[in-house]
Amino acid sequence: MQGHLSSWLVKHGLVHRSLGFDYQGIETLQIKPEEWHSIAVILYVYGYNYLRSQCAYDVAPGGLLASVYHLTRIEYGIDQPEEVCIKVFAARINPRIPSVFWVWKSADFPERESYDMLGISYDNHPRLKRILMPESWVGWPLRKDYIAPNFYEIQDAH
Numbered sequence: 001m002q003g004h005l006s007s008w009l010v011k012h013g014l015v016h017r018s019l020g021f022d023y024q025g026i027e028t029l030q031i032k033p034e035e036w037h038s039i040a041v042i043l044y045v046y047g048y049n050y051l052r053s054q055c056a057y058d059v060a061p062g063g064l065l066a067s068v069y070h071l072t073r074i075e076y077g078i079d080q081p082e083e084v085c086i087k088v089f090a091a092r093i094n095p096r097i098p099s100v101f102w103v104w105k106s107a108d109f110p111e112r113e114s115y116d117m118l119g120i121s122y123d124n125h126p127r128l129k130r131i132l133m134p135e136s137w138v139g140w141p142l143r144k145d146y147i148a149p150n151f152y153e154i155q156d157a158h
Contacts, residue, residue: 002018003021003027004027004082005027005029005084006018006027006029008046009029009039014035014042015032015035016029016030016035016039017029017030018030019087026070026084027083027084028084028086029084029085029086029087030086030087030088030089031087032088033088033089033090036086036097036098036100037098037099037103040069040098040100040103040104043071043084043086044103044104046073047073047082048072048073048084049072049073049074050072050073050074050104051069051070051072051100051104051106051107052072052083053069053070053110054067054069054070054106054110054111054114055068055110055114056117058142058143058144059089060144061144061145062092062145064089064090065089065091065095065118065119065120065143066087066088066089066090067088067090067111067120068085068087069086069088069107071083071086095118095119095120095121096120096121096123097121097122098122098123098124099122099124099128101122101125101126102124108125108127111125111128112125112127112128115129115130116130116131116132116133116140117132117133117141117142118143119143
């Protein structure tokens with residue numbers, strides 16, 4: 001079932017896949033990584049001027065990685081803003097997705113966190129480096145196939 005935005009994208013010849021609606025009735029779309037930056041700019045111009053959140057997750061051990069964007073269309077005089085969820089999937093080996101930092105500045109830290117925890121490289125991000133883990137850390141801690149280093153933190157016993 002296509003939603004309002006999916007129908008609009010089809011009408012304008014923009015490649016995507018509708019994933020239906022979530023439990024809150026928010027339309028969810030899948031966009032290919034190579035199409036993501038141009039569609040992000042189009043969505044911004046169309047009125048989705050607020051990036052509410054960005055996160056990433058490991059779909060399955062050895063499978064794809066996903067970067068998820070929650071966009072909101074905020075307009076004056078509208079009681080209920082439109083929302084959409086965009087999912088961009090990347091291959092596990094050398095995962096690359098275009099950064100939307102230059103479209104929504106609020107993507108800065110979330111994209112860096114996704115890089116730090118899952119190893120997704122966001123092309124054209126101005127400061128893509130680790131944000132939570134030390135620069136010397138090896139591996140991507142939130143991947144399902146991650147093997148923790150062989151050390152333990154000393155904890156207080158009292």
